[in-house]
Amino acid sequence: MLQASDTSDITIPSVFLAKNEYRALLYLSKIVDTPMMILLQLDDFITWPLLDILMIIFVSPSIIMIFIYISWQLRQRRRKQQEVAPIDVVSRLLMKQFLTEKVKENEAEECAICLEDYINGEELRVLPCKHDFHTVCVDAWLTTQKKFCPICKRDITFIIEKTTHLLQQNSQQAPLLIEP
Known part of the structure; x- marks a missing residue:
């Protein structure tokens, strides 16, 4: 028997779900009528925020650099046209x-x-x-x-x-x- 003070080996995972996801899981558990096991994978959890961070870190500065380069080229062309005679x-x-x-x-x-x-x-x-x-x-x-x-x-x-x-x-x- 377990004693009240000996709970070190018990782990209860917790998951937060949106209301729609909870209802979908509840519906599926009633249809199948067998216990369901939900596997939590860290890959799905990490992938999207990681992509967002990578986009902010790499893609945004790249777009800004392309814009700066194009505007610099236009300015150089305009200055070159002003420096030469028509x-x-x-x-x-x-x-x-x-x-x-x-x-x-x-x-x-x-x-x-x-x-x-x-x-x-x-x-x-x-x-x-x-x-x-x-x-x-x-x-x-x-x-x-x-x-x-x-x-x-x-x-x-x-x-x-x-x-x-x-x-x-x-x-x-x-x-x-x-x-x-």
Whole structure:
């Protein structure tokens, strides 16, 4: 016989159930009419909270990092577009032919970008700061690298936009002639 003080070897497991689960188990026990044994497995209990924790720890920061990377790429692309000259601005720059007989004493006879000598009759692009370059060289420089003159670092888009704006103002402010 067991004594009241000797209860060390008795274990009574306890389980908390939702009302719907309790009713389902009660219904099944009435149908089967045999004692039912419920096996408690820790795998089911641990799996879902573990997945939730893993999702919070790994997936959420990954999504945030992807968002940050995409926004950084967009910002870089926008900044790159602001650093280069638009193609229409570059195409409006003046062009001239290089003639060896008309070369002045201080005028450059080689392209500062590719360092090749100008050939007689070759088309050169003249920037607003009066520096000459091969058309191919300076067009590639202005549309892919920077919108500044490679020699003096003057912004070519600012000068062209300013002169275009001044020309528009002058045409709007031209005096009207009244005939008598």
